[in-house]
Amino acid sequence: MGTGGMAAGGSEVMEAFNREISEAGIEASVEKFCSMHKVGCRGLCAKDVLVDVIVGGKKTTYQYTKPGMVSRIVKEHLIKGEPVADWMVGEDYYSFHDKQTKVVLSDCGNIDPEKIESYFAVGGYEAAKKVLTSLSPEQTIDIIKKSGLRGRGGAGFSTGTKWEICRNTKAAQKYIICNADEGDPGAFMDRSVIEGNPHAVIEGMIIGAYSIGATKGYVYIRAEYPLAVERLRMALAQARGKNWLGKNILRSGLDFDIKIKLGAGAFVCGEETALIASIEGQRGMPRAKPPFPVHSGLWGKPTVINNVETLANIPYIIRKGADWFASFGTEKSKGTKVFALTGKVKNTGLIEVPMGMPLKEIVYDIGGGTNKGRTLKAVQTGGPSGGCIPSELIDINVDFESLAKVGSIVGSGGMVVLDNTDCMVNIAKFFLEFTQAESCGKCVPCRVGTKRLLEILSRITQGKGKEGDIELLEDLSHDIKASSLCGLGQTAPNPVLSTIRYFRNEYEAHIKESRCPAAVCKDLIEYSILADFCKGCGACMRVCSSKAITGEKKKPHSIAADVCVKCGACYDVWVFKIW
Amino acid sequence: MVTLTLDGIKISVPDGTSVLDAARQCDISIPTLCHHPKLTPHGGCRLCIVEIKGMFRPVTSCTTPVSEGMEVATKSPALEKLRRTIIELILSDHPNDCMICEMAGDCTLQELAYFYGIRENRFEGERRIYAKKDGNPLIERDMEKCILCNKCVRVCDEIQGVKAIDVAYRGFKSKVCPPYERDLNCEFCGQCIRVCPTGALTGKNWALKGRQKDIKGIDTICPYCGCGCSLTLNVRKNEIVRVTSKEDTINEGWLCPKGTFGYHFVSSPDRLTKPLIRIAPKNSNKLQVTSYKLKNRKDFKDSSPLPTGQAGVTRPSSLFREASWDEAFDLIAKKFKGIKEKHGPDAIAGLSSARCTNEENYLFQKFIRAAVGTNNVDHCARL
Ligand SMILES: Cc1cc2nc3c(=O)[nH]c(=O)nc-3n(C[C@H](O)[C@H](O)[C@H](O)COP(=O)(O)O)c2cc1C
Ligand code: SF4
Ligand code: SF4
Ligand code: SF4
Ligand code: FES
Numbered sequence: 001m002g003t004g005g006m007a008a009g010g011s012e013v014m015e016a017f018n019r020e021i022s023e024a025g026i027e028a029s030v031e032k033f034c035s036m037h038k039v040g041c042r043g044l045c046a047k048d049v050l051v052d053v054i055v056g057g058k059k060t061t062y063q064y065t066k067p068g069m070v071s072r073i074v075k076e077h078l079i080k081g082e083p084v085a086d087w088m089v090g091e092d093y094y095s096f097h098d099k100q101t102k103v104v105l106s107d108c109g110n111i112d113p114e115k116i117e118s119y120f121a122v123g124g125y126e127a128a129k130k131v132l133t134s135l136s137p138e139q140t141i142d143i144i145k146k147s148g149l150r151g152r153g154g155a156g157f158s159t160g161t162k163w164e165i166c167r168n169t170k171a172a173q174k175y176i177i178c179n180a181d182e183g184d185p186g187a188f189m190d191r192s193v194i195e196g197n198p199h200a201v202i203e204g205m206i207i208g209a210y211s212i213g214a215t216k217g218y219v220y221i222r223a224e225y226p227l228a229v230e231r232l233r234m235a236l237a238q239a240r241g242k243n244w245l246g247k248n249i250l251r252s253g254l255d256f257d258i259k260i261k262l263g264a265g266a267f268v269c270g271e272e273t274a275l276i277a278s279i280e281g282q283r284g285m286p287r288a289k290p291p292f293p294v295h296s297g298l299w300g301k302p303t304v305i306n307n308v309e310t311l312a313n314i315p316y317i318i319r320k321g322a323d324w325f326a327s328f329g330t331e332k333s334k335g336t337k338v339f340a341l342t343g344k345v346k347n348t349g350l351i352e353v354p355m356g357m358p359l360k361e362i363v364y365d366i367g368g369g370t371n372k373g374r375t376l377k378a379v380q381t382g383g384p385s386g387g388c389i390p391s392e393l394i395d396i397n398v399d400f401e402s403l404a405k406v407g408s409i410v411g412s413g414g415m416v417v418l419d420n421t422d423c424m425v426n427i428a429k430f431f432l433e434f435t436q437a438e439s440c441g442k443c444v445p446c447r448v449g450t451k452r453l454l455e456i457l458s459r460i461t462q463g464k465g466k467e468g469d470i471e472l473l474e475d476l477s478h479d480i481k482a483s484s485l486c487g488l489g490q491t492a493p494n495p496v497l498s499t500i501r502y503f504r505n506e507y508e509a510h511i512k513e514s515r516c517p518a519a520v521c522k523d524l525i526e527y528s529i530l531a532d533f534c535k536g537c538g539a540c541m542r543v544c545s546s547k548a549i550t551g552e553k554k555k556p557h558s559i560a561a562d563v564c565v566k567c568g569a570c571y572d573v574w575v576f577k578i579w
Numbered sequence: 580m581v582t583l584t585l586d587g588i589k590i591s592v593p594d595g596t597s598v599l600d601a602a603r604q605c606d607i608s609i610p611t612l613c614h615h616p617k618l619t620p621h622g623g624c625r626l627c628i629v630e631i632k633g634m635f636r637p638v639t640s641c642t643t644p645v646s647e648g649m650e651v652a653t654k655s656p657a658l659e660k661l662r663r664t665i666i667e668l669i670l671s672d673h674p675n676d677c678m679i680c681e682m683a684g685d686c687t688l689q690e691l692a693y694f695y696g697i698r699e700n701r702f703e704g705e706r707r708i709y710a711k712k713d714g715n716p717l718i719e720r721d722m723e724k725c726i727l728c729n730k731c732v733r734v735c736d737e738i739q740g741v742k743a744i745d746v747a748y749r750g751f752k753s754k755v756c757p758p759y760e761r762d763l764n765c766e767f768c769g770q771c772i773r774v775c776p777t778g779a780l781t782g783k784n785w786a787l788k789g790r791q792k793d794i795k796g797i798d799t800i801c802p803y804c805g806c807g808c809s810l811t812l813n814v815r816k817n818e819i820v821r822v823t824s825k826e827d828t829i830n831e832g833w834l835c836p837k838g839t840f841g842y843h844f845v846s847s848p849d850r851l852t853k854p855l856i857r858i859a860p861k862n863s864n865k866l867q868v869t870s871y872k873l874k875n876r877k878d879f880k881d882s883s884p885l886p887t888g889q890a891g892v893t894r895p896s897s898l899f900r901e902a903s904w905d906e907a908f909d910l911i912a913k914k915f916k917g918i919k920e921k922h923g924p925d926a927i928a929g930l931s932s933a934r935c936t937n938e939e940n941y942l943f944q945k946f947i948r949a950a951v952g953t954n955n956v957d958h959c960a961r962l
Contacts, residue, residue, distance in 0.1 A: 447727065452702040484625070
C-alpha cells in the first residue's frame, strides 16, 4: 500500500481481511499455508483498492475493494475457491499493464516493502554483492556508462559520466545524495518507488558509493512523505542489521552508511545546489555553477546527486546487464521511464514505459483515453518546467530529444492529460502561480519576472487583457529564461511559451473577445437558464449549493447572477442536453 | 596565470579570478548590484551577465572564474536588452520616491535607471508594501526599497560574524529580516548600511540632515579606541551629520557601533572643553551623575544624547570653576610633587586608557616611570 492506496482505504481493507479470516476460523492456517502482504503502489490508482488473491498459484485481482466486500471474497473465494466475478478487474486493467515495461517498478507492488527478505527473494542485493566482490569501481562505472542510463531527475545527464567525474576528483571525503525531494505538482513517481521498494534505492546508493569512493550518503526527502520516510527508515535499519550498510560491508572493506535528511517542502530544494545548501543548514537557495557538485558539493566535497528513479535502476542494470537495459528505449534515451499519468484520463496512475513510446499509446492504450469521453486537447509533460503538447502532435515519441523539439521536456515524469474543458491560459496561470510561490527569491528575473507573468496571465483570464499582452508575455518569458540563475527560473516560462505556441487563439479569444473557449475562466462566463427549454424539473436547483436557482415546479427556473458562484454544478447535471 | 580575451582585449590574470574582476582590471565596466569585492559572489541581480563563447546562455561574470582561452563579450544588444529588462523589473517593485529618499544621488539603482533611461515601465504591477517599520533605535530598514541583493545578509555573516538577518519567505514575498521579523536587535555595527546599494538601509540619526552634495568629508581617526580606525566625518554647516569610512583605509571601511553612531558627543553642550578646578569644599558630594538610559528613539535624534537640566542633577559649574590649561597643569604638578615628597613616589599610580593611542600610552608610562619615579602603572585593557 502506498500513500494513494491508503487514502483510498487500503488499511481498512487489510484490517477487514484480517478480521474476516480469523472469524472464518482459518487464522491458524494463515501462517502455514497462506500469507498476506501489503505491497507498494500497483500503478493503477484509479481502481484502488486493488487486492490480489492467489489460490493454488492462480492470481485473481479485485478492484475498488471496500471493507464491506471482504467478507464475500473470503467466504466465496478463499474458502470455497470460487472467485467473485462481479468485482474482478476487467480488460482495461490488463491493457493498462500489457503495454508497460517495468524495470524500476518491476518489484514494486509485488514485494512487501517493509521486509528485506521480500527483496532478497526477488534477487535483492545480488547486484551490490556482485559489484563489491567481483567488480572494480571503474568496471562498475563502465557498465552504467554502457547502459546509457541518463538522470531521471530532469536534466538527463549521463549517470555513468557523472560518477566517473566524481571518481576522478581527488578528495579524502566524498558524498552520494539521493534526491527524493519531488516537488512538482502532480508527480508521485519517486514517492511510489520508495514506498514500494526502498531497498532498490539503497542498493543503488551502495553501488554508487563504491563506484565514486563515498563513505557517506544522504537521502533528501520531503517531510510531506511520511510513509515513504517511515519505510525508508525501516529499510535502512534492516540493511544495517544485515551489514548491507555500516562498516566493512560484505568484508569488502567498504564503509558506507546513509542518513535521512527531511526537506521542508520547498520545490527549489530539489535543485541540487539548493539541496546541498539545505543539508548544510542554510536557506535552500541555488548557487551558480561551476563549481559543479561533482567537484565541490556538500561541505565543499565532491558529491554525486542522483534522483530516486536513477538509483533504483542501478541494481537491475548490474543484475541483468548494460545491453539488456540499453535494449529498451531509443538511440539517445535508453531504458524506461516512470510517469505519473494524471488529469482527464481514464486510467490515472503510475506507469513505466520504454523511452520513445508514442504519446498516443500512453494516453490511449495505457491510459484508456479521456475519462469523460471528451476530446483530448493536450498533454502537459514535465510539470512546471515543461510544456503542453497539443493533440495534433499526439504521435510524438516520448523521449528526451523529441519532447525538447516541441517545446516540452520529459522532466521528472509528470504527465497531465487535458481535454476540451481545460483553458490553456488558466493552465499556464496555474503553473506560474506555483513557480512564483516556489521561486527562492534570489534572482530578479525569476522573483519579479514570474510575478509579472502571473499578473499578465491573471488579467487575461479576468477579461482585462490588453492588446500586446501576448507579445509582452513572450518577450518577458525569453528574458527570464535567458537570465535566471537556476533551472527553476530558466524553465518557469515554458508553460506560458508552449501554450502561446500551440493555443494562441485561446489567448486571443480572452483578450479580444473576452471569451474563454473552454468556459473555465469565471470572470468570462455566466450561467443562465434558457427559459424556452426549461421544464422546471428542479434538478439544477437541487445541486446548487449557493441557492442561486429559483423557480416554481414545472415553470422555467432562473439563476440569480449575483448569488451564483459559477461552480458549474447545474450545468453538469443538466438532463436535457439539446445539442 | 590564465589568459583570456575580454571584448577583444587580451589579459592575463591569476587563476581563480572572476570574469568581473578581470574586466575591471582592463577598465571594462559591467553593471552590478549584488557584487561586493569583499563578500562571496552571490549571482542574484543578474546584471553582470556576459556572453562566453561556447556557452549557450549568458553567465554572471561575478560568479564565473576565468579559464584559459576564454572569449568574453561584455556588451551586446542581447545583453543590454536583458539588463534593461532586469532593471525594469526591479523598478516595477520599487517605490517611486527618489525625491524624498535619503540615498538619492548616492543610489546604485537610481544610477542604473539613469544610464538605461528608464522612465516608463512595461511591468507595472503589485509592489511589496510593508506597514510595519523596524523599531530599533539606530537603523532605518525600509524593506520596500530592498532589492534583495543579499549584501547586508552576507556582510553581517561574513564580515561581522553576527548573522542577525537573513531572507525569509519565498518568491515575490521574499524579505530580508531578523528572526521572526522582530525589530533588529544586533551589534548595530552599521556594516549593512554601508553595503546597501539602495535607500533600504539608512541611519536613523542622519535622516533629513542633508544631501550628499552639501556634505564635506573630513578624514580623521576614531577617538574611541586604540585601533585607530579611519573615519570620514560628513560635515554640513559645521555639524557632523554622519560618519563614514573609506574602503582603502586600515579598517577597510568597516566601523563599530561607536564609530558609526556615537558622534553626538562632539557637539554636546555637556562636553568639557576647558579644564575645571574644584571650588566646593572637599567633602561636599553634591555632584550626582544619573545614569542615562536609552528610552526612546527621540533621544537619538537629539544631537545631545545626555539630558541636561534634569531635576536632581547639579551642573558642574556650581562645584568647579573654569581654568586655563597652564593653571591646571601647574596645579597638577604641584600636587604630584607634594604627594611624592611627603609619601614617596610609590604613593602615586597611573592608569591609562584604551582610548589613547599606543604613542600616548608609551608617553604615559614614561612619565609615570621617569618623571614620577614609580612602576605603579597599568592600563584598563589589561584586565
Ligand atoms: C527547480 C528544480 C527542482 C528540481 N527538483 C528535483 C526533484 O525534485 N528531484 C530530482 O531528482 N531532481 C530535481 N531536480 C534536478 C536536480 O537538480 C538534479 O539535476 C538531479 O537530482 C540529478 O539527478 P539525476 O542525474 O539522477 O537526474 C530539480 C531541478 C530544479 C532546477
Ligand atoms: S531562478 Fe528562481 S529559484 Fe533559481 S535562483 Fe533564481 S530566484 Fe531562485
Ligand atoms: S548592524 Fe551589523 S550586526 Fe546589525 S544587522 Fe547590520 S551588519 Fe549585522
Ligand atoms: S537591505 Fe539593502 S543590502 Fe540588504 S538586501 Fe536589501 S538592498 Fe541589499
Ligand atoms: S553582480 Fe553578478 S549577479 Fe549581481
